[in-house]
Amino acid sequence: MARSVLRHCGFELAGPPLVKDGKSNLDGLIPGLARMGPHRPWVVFRDADSACPVELRALLIADRPHDGSFELRIARSMTEAWLMADHMSFARRFKIRAGSIAAEPDELPHAKRTLLALVADSTSRSVKEDMVRKDGANGPLYASRINDFAEHHWDVARACERSPSLDRTVRRLTEMCHRIRAKTAEPPR
Numbered sequence: 413m414a415r416s417v418l419r420h421c422g423f424e425l426a427g428p429p430l431v432k433d434g435k436s437n438l439d440g441l442i443p444g445l446a447r448m449g450p451h452r453p454w455v456v457f458r459d460a461d462s463a464c465p466v467e468l469r470a471l472l473i474a475d476r477p478h479d480g481s482f483e484l485r486i487a488r489s490m491t492e493a494w495l496m497a498d499h500m501s502f503a504r505r506f507k508i509r510a511g512s513i514a515a516e517p518d519e520l521p522h523a524k525r526t527l528l529a530l531v532a533d534s535t536s537r538s539v540k541e542d543m544v545r546k547d548g549a550n551g552p553l554y555a556s557r558i559n560d561f562a563e564h565h566w567d568v569a570r571a572c573e574r575s576p577s578l579d580r581t582v583r584r585l586t587e588m589c590h591r592i593r594a595k596t597a598e599p600p601r
Contacts, residue, residue: 413491413562414457417578420568421585422593423455435461442472442484450481453592455585459490462521465577480591483584488577493523495558496530497575498567505565506543506557507536518577 414429432438438458445454460468465486473484487494496502496517503510508530520526528550531543542553572579 413495413559413566414455416562416566416568417457417494417581417585418455421582422589423585435459439472443474446473446476446482446484448482450595453481453588455483455485455588457485457487457491457581460486460488461490480588483588485581485584486577487581488518489520490523492527492558493517493520494571494575494578495562495566496523496527497571497573497578499574500570501565501567502561505561506531506539507534515574518575 415425418425432441435458438456442456442458445456448454458468458472465488468486469484473482476482494517496513499510499513502508502513512530512533514520514526517523517526525548528544528548531539532548534540534543539557541551543551543557544554545551568578568582572582
């Protein structure tokens with residue numbers, strides 16, 4: 413998901429995204445990443461996990477001045493809401509009815525649970541078996557299928573139409589990309 417959003421905003425990644433598999437592995441790194449400075453820009457994506465995004469941002473980066481080299485982008489609810497916001501591609505890829513996907517996925521209290529429930533009703537047996545276990549938890553290929561969808565099938569622009577938090581993220585990151593490019597294009601002083 414991160415790679416697709418960043419590419420959509422005009423970024424070229426220097427390497428693979430850093431994936432920390434959960435907030436407990438990520439939150440402790442955020443203050444240090446926020447201090448990297450303008451020559452090492454970072455974008456961090458994090459789920460709100462039912463917390464208020466404004467309060468969560470304050471908790472994680474306090475009153476760090478905004479110099480344009482660090483962005484903490486918090487998905488209201490969860491990043492799964494951003495993926496489901498492209499309801500047409502999501503429905504087509506996971507063989508579910510587009511009408512069964514929430515019109516306002518940012519408002520879902522637990523987007524990942526909703527996503528798992530949707531794919532549990534897929535008309536494709538392999539989608540169901542790969543993505544969701546009988547107990548409703550992630551299936552063995554959940555991450556692989558979600559990453560493939562985000563990388564190859566997800567339409568970020570279409571998703572922005574149904575996800576205000578993704579739309580804000582895209583606008584902010586596009587501005588960041590323009591600022592960084594403008595700085596690197598300036599002649600040395």
